[in-house]
Amino acid sequence: MKNVLNRPRRPDPYENVKRERDSRFREIVKRYARNRAAVIGLLLFLVILFGIVFANLIVPASLVTAYDRSAKLQPPSAAHIFGTDNLGRDVFARILYGSRITVGIGVGATLASLVIGAIIASVCAISKKADFVIMRIIDVASCVPALLLALVLLAALGGSVANMMITLTVVSVPGFVIMIRSVLLSIVEQDYIKASRLNGTGTLKLVLRHILPNALDPIIVHATMTISGMMLSAAALSFIGMGVSPPSPEWGAMLNFAQGYYKTAPYLAIFPGVAIALTALSINLIGDGLRDALDPKAVK
């Protein structure tokens, strides 16, 4: 046994590559850490993430729906730090659990459009024929008014969290395809792709190992920025009554609900709105920071 352990390590053929990758990662982290706004955004997001993950440790989930008729429409106090709504439900608990829904929709819809977009864009990058057909379809799809399409889909599917994610995904896939495709097309032209193709690398491996990893930076930045956009759209759609319906503590739905109480309980509108804005802000700051850290040459 001892002998095996002491055997001189076989030189790792990829050692240089790995070291370079490590140092690039460290450099990105260093550049990111220098950006004060980006660090603030990350900290803010970590706090929000903490709330999302440990919501049930902070307040019991039963408070989201538990109503207390003796404590209707109470302004913020020590017992209910964000006050209570017209059924006596604790607004803080609802916002805390609502974060799972709103942020979940943003992240879920972004991931779904990212994966679908990347698959379609990869097909475009490999095959010229498929590219032609797909791009004609995208041409038509991107002329469909996005908001109208979202409203039609939501009205037909009905307002639920899953349907909201489906709708937002359908609406944003064309944008993702166009964006990822333009990155991939510039990579496909590179010599190292031609070289590995001549080496006999299979198409799937070519895409997964060589093309997509090299396109990662701009895609990550675009996806991060999209999360906050998706969240804002979801909240806006729920707010006008077309999205997730009111009993759910989705933030936009809470704002919709608050509309009837502007005079008596304005805090019902303020807290969910601030929650949306802070979450979107943190994600936007992270996105900006990532963009600058990944591509220091780009002008801010």
Next chain:
Amino acid sequence: MGRYILRRLLYMIPMIFLVVLLVFLIMAITPGDPATNNLPITATKEVKEAYNASVGYSDSLSVRFFGFVKGVLTGKVLSYTSGQNIFEELGRRLPLTLRLGLVSFAIAAVLGVSLGILSAIKQYSFLDTSLTILAVLFASIPSFFVAIVLLLYFAVYRGVLPTFGMNDGIKSYILPVVTLVSGSIPVLSRMTRSAMLGVLQQDYIRTARAKGVPEKSVIWKHALKNASFPIITLLLGGLANVLGGSVIAESIFSLPGIGTYMLKAINEKNVPGVMTCTLLLSAVFMLAMLLNDICFALIDPKVRARYQG
């Protein structure tokens, strides 16, 4: 160039046709029908069927779609719900949405672009830093929340502006316009700033300055012209959004515009209404994209050369 524009205009016809067909098909395969969405829940099945048949919803898909196409060509598409001509209904609502949208667009364009230029010329100054922070902040606050806060303060708390409707003359426009503008100014100013910064680093700007070209001319002629492509695209995108972009603002302030009509038509499963809105919005969008390319050609001789010959 003239022939190119003509070709693009002709190309728009099949595109719009396809877009409207797509929306029509989505509405056709998804559940719900005009009777269920509009009649009281107590309505019997026979009453509902009679209603659907009377508005023409029971016809086959092709009859309905080509009936709509014919209606558009003759200028008379009947609404499922009111039985009136949709073009007339939209015509009555158009002035409000256009006024609201165009005023907001003009304000956003002037303020957004000039703030962006100012930020770029005075990079890293106090002004630039505060504008950048404000832009990031306002890009994160949903515009409907801006509307709610303004509504709470100016309409509910102070009572100086109306909470809804269009009955107070110019005062009624203030909150909806601010709502629309709060989302577009930050985007525009950030884009303008980054485009200008990219150009201001170029050698030809240094050359122009070294030649002794006055700074004003360097900024407005040399730099802005070269930075204008992304700005124009964004501006025309905003212009294309004038008709359909005010759904949320109109809905918050209960304004009788195109946006609320669209929302109502979707909820009532008024398929011809939705299709007419789609037709209008996608046509405006495509015209804006064409205008975008024409602007590029006017500004850049290299682009112009591509269209000739």
